[in-house]
Amino acid sequence: MKNKQEIPAVIVADAKVFDYLKEKVGERKTRTEAYSDLLDKSLAGFISPFLRKQDYDLQPCQCHVTISDLATEWHWHRATVRSFLETLEAFGQLKRTRLAKSIVITMPVQSGQSxxxxxxxxxxxxxxxxxxxxxxxxxxxxxxxxxxxxxxxxxxxxxxxxxxxxxxxxxxxxxxxxxxxxxxxxxxxxxxxxxxxxxxxxxRVLWKSRFDDSSPLIEFFRHDLDEEWVSFIEASKELAELILDTEACETTFDTDDDKERLKSLRKPFLSLLARTQEPAD
Structure with a gap:
């Protein structure tokens, strides 16, 4: 029987609660441990040892890190770290300031502001x-x-x-x-x-695409683009525009054949993207 009294509840927790709840399972950090680590770093004003010589003044609740450092420390893939930070930023749990080869992370925690x-x-x-x-x-x-x-x-x-x-x-x-x-x-x-x-x-849209065939996009990269990464990046940008803003990309194609070719790659593109969004745990 379903409990009809069950409703969402907002829970206020001190950072000490996260320390208590953390459970060490192997070397790889869980998402909770990674989030707690970002809290600890921001409250301590952490600066990666590789960035100590860079001229950047941290504000309260900020830390200065690199994707590589976090990936090594958390035992995650670099792409997983990027996706994790992007998701937390979308949820309003942090703000990223992107620098040349590093990131300043601001955590919106309670610290006496108005x-x-x-x-x-x-x-x-x-x-x-x-x-x-x-x-x-x-x-x-x-x-x-x-x-x-x-x-x-x-x-x-x-x-x-x-x-x-x-x-x-x-x-x-x-x-x-x-x-x-x-x-x-x-x-x-x-x-x-x-x-x-x-x-x-x-x-939700990406979830539906995860089982589509992504091989045409891979073949496009290998044969049509001769495995040129710059060309693939440009093609990916055009594909994203084609999917998200069809009017804006009308003038970006040299010929109708180019446009039709990219149109045929929309589903493979979404399929590949969907697979990268699946949880790594």
């Missing part, structure tokens, strides 16, 4: 919670109507919690300021929720 950033600080798992709600929808285990209702509940709960916090912590003389902050915070909640849903929608 209540204007309360939503992200007070509810660091809001985006992750939405991800969990959307995960079954991505793989077709739940309907759009059901997941839409659940997302609405999570967003409503986040806004209700924010309003309660403002009412308890803002004196009467600052009501107008608190209301302005609340409006900005509600907008941030909406943006985060809509961003998570948009990302999940792309994942």
């Amino acid at each position: 209540s204007a950033t309360f939503v992200i600080q007070r509810q660091p798992d809001f985006a992750i919670q939405l991800q969990e709600v959307l995960s079954d929808w991505i793989v077709g285990k739940t309907t759009s109507a059901d997941v839409g209702n659940l997302c609405g509940q999570v967003v409503h709960q986040a806004m209700t919690g924010m309003t309660g916090y403002e009412s308890r912590h803002c004196p009467d003389s600052h009501i107008d300021t608190a209301s302005a902050h609340a409006g900005k915070q509600e907008e941030e909640i909406r943006k985060t929720a809509l961003g998570c849903i948009a990302h999940a929608a792309l994942q």
